[in-house]
Amino acid sequence: MAGTRCICAAGRRVCKLPTRNHLMEKLTQRVSKSHSLLCIGLDPTGNDQSVAARLREVVAQTAEYAAAYKPNLAFFLSREGGVELLRQTVASVPDGIPVILDGKFGDIANTAEHYARFAYDVIGADGVTVNPYMGDDAIVPFARPGKMVFVLAKTSNKPAHSLQDVALTRGGYLSDLAAGVCRKLDEEHHNIGLVVGATHADAMARMREISPEQWFLVPGIGAQGGDLQATLRAGLRADGAGLLINASRSIWQAADAGAAARDLFQQINEQRSVLA
Numbered sequence: 001m002a003g004t005r006c007i008c009a010a011g012r013r014v015c016k017l018p019t020r021n022h023l024m025e026k027l028t029q030r031v032s033k034s035h036s037l038l039c040i041g042l043d044p045t046g047n048d049q050s051v052a053a054r055l056r057e058v059v060a061q062t063a064e065y066a067a068a069y070k071p072n073l074a075f076f077l078s079r080e081g082g083v084e085l086l087r088q089t090v091a092s093v094p095d096g097i098p099v100i101l102d103g104k105f106g107d108i109a110n111t112a113e114h115y116a117r118f119a120y121d122v123i124g125a126d127g128v129t130v131n132p133y134m135g136d137d138a139i140v141p142f143a144r145p146g147k148m149v150f151v152l153a154k155t156s157n158k159p160a161h162s163l164q165d166v167a168l169t170r171g172g173y174l175s176d177l178a179a180g181v182c183r184k185l186d187e188e189h190h191n192i193g194l195v196v197g198a199t200h201a202d203a204m205a206r207m208r209e210i211s212p213e214q215w216f217l218v219p220g221i222g223a224q225g226g227d228l229q230a231t232l233r234a235g236l237r238a239d240g241a242g243l244l245i246n247a248s249r250s251i252w253q254a255a256d257a258g259a260a261a262r263d264l265f266q267q268i269n270e271q272r273s274v275l276a
């Protein structure tokens with residue numbers, strides 16, 4: 001498939017990426033340029049006076065190591081002027097680095113269309129996270145050409161098992177069903193990934209079996225205690241990519257955010273080279 005003519009939003013030109021990945025092109029190009037699978041989470045805590053400066057500082061110090069940024073909408077909405085702060089933060093991210101707005105959206109299509117306008121047209125994000133519980137129509141409005149949708153499949157929080165590990169009579173778990181539905185959607189839209197937590201390596205392996213090619217956004221490393229080595233072993237694709245390893249508090253709260261990002265970037269790449 002390499003070198004085929006692209007007719008997607010990226011434009012009509014010869015491209016080395018497999019055709020089905022074109023709509024994730026910004027991400028794949030950034031991963032390849034930065035040699036990074038690290039996603040810097042932006043969950044800004046602290047007072048309104050200092051937070052804007054800290055956001056600028058964290059972005060500037062970590063950009064070299066960032067494959068993507070993931071601002072969490074809740075941490076912005078909980079502040080006076082939070083939407084404008086979010087918009088400015090997204091605008092401060094250097095060109096070429098994708099920003100995934102972690103809003104965990106999920107409503108009927110008519111409403112989802114408005115969330116999509118907010119995320120993409122108001123905020124300027126390149127991708128979003130979406131909750132699939134309401135079905136396909138909660139997901140599809142976000143799958144605009146050139147954008148990325150990461151759908152919650154197996155989340156990192158411990159109580160996730162109460163719903164996501166419910167066994168289906170036909171075999172497998174509810175999280176497997178979500179992953180399967182998303183794989184079908186990705187075959188049509190080419191820009192649907194999954195959220196798979198780093199805290200359940202067995203589930204990561206299952207998700208990778210169901211979705212051998214899709215990108216996974218992976219929270220749970222750092223403050224939540226996920227096992228980096230087990231996560232990479234279970235979830236990396238055959239090409240050594242396919243995972244975006246997120247860290248939020250462990251970078252935001254570090255005295256030197258740049259050093260914290262560099263350490264994690266290096267750990268990820270050391271493990272990738274061992275596993276390659």
Ligand SMILES: O=c1ccn([C@@H]2O[C@H](COP(=O)(O)O)[C@@H](O)[C@H]2O)c(=O)[nH]1
Nearest residue numbers: 072155156197219222223224247248249
């Ligand atoms: O399954 C999920 C989905 C999303 N999150 C979000 O990721 C970050 C994790 O923050 P840390 O400080 O690195 O633990 C946060 O924004 C969560 O809302 C998740 O943790 N698990």
